[in-house]
Amino acid sequence: MRELHRRAALLSGLAAVFVAGTATAQDRPRLRERRRRRAPDRAGGNGRSDAPHTSISTGSDPKQAYDLYANAAATGPVLAFIHGGGWSMGDKSMVHDLPEYAQRHGLTFASIGYRLVPQVTPREQAQDVAAAVAALRRTHPGRPLFLMGHSAGAHLAALVGTDPTWLAGQGLQPSDLAGVILLDGAGYDATGDRGDGYSGRLLGQLYDAAFGDNAAALSPTLLVRAGVTYPPFLIFHISSRQDSRGQSEALAQALNRAGGRAEVVVAPDDSHRDINVEFGQAGDAEGERAARFILGR
Structure with missing residues (x-):
């Protein structure tokens, strides 16, 4: 038990420092100035929203649940979000302005929770995500369902979207x-490649702690296969992260080679935090680009 707590503290520390430090040194003054001019994160510093919602369990652990946000007028697709946090931190309440985003675009919004490392590995986290997807499909029959994730949540969304194993367990x-x-x-x-310098070393430690010996088996890019029908992918990355750019482009190339459809979009002025916090705000370029993708415009 003491070792479990030690690993949890290490992972949490790595994840927190990585999220805070992904901008390069030369980018930080420009990003700070841009953030100063922006609208505030209306959900508050913890990312929680006051929008009404219901928590629905998908397993025996409290983390195995999703929050379904009220939008009685919604007739469009379902948008299911997976929070980030280095696989070891975070909570499904971290939605920022996404409930308002869904309201504006006529979407039904859900935020998926999952168990965290070191209690489980990304393997079990993918199972938790797949269970929530299946539950949303049952309760919203005939409605298109889009899966979206940030940071580690983006990895889990990609894993469930590329490796048939996880959704197959849900039929x-x-x-x-x-x-x-x-x-x-x-x-x-x-x-x-995990990038150069301090951020690269930090990311390497984060990967090693989360994936252990299962890195290849849990890498979406390496799991893409010809003959599998994949959903379309819209892949955003910030310009200041070497690893995110390379990882995004390689995943898109693998999907396109396998007969899928994937597009990579750079968010030139965002930090790792900004692309998440601002996505739901009216007029945000990345959010509006994703809305066109969801609504087929």
């Missing part, structure tokens, strides 16, 4: 997803 397949949207993820190939 589904990747093509049952209408689309996958990834916000500045990494770990798409957890065996690959």
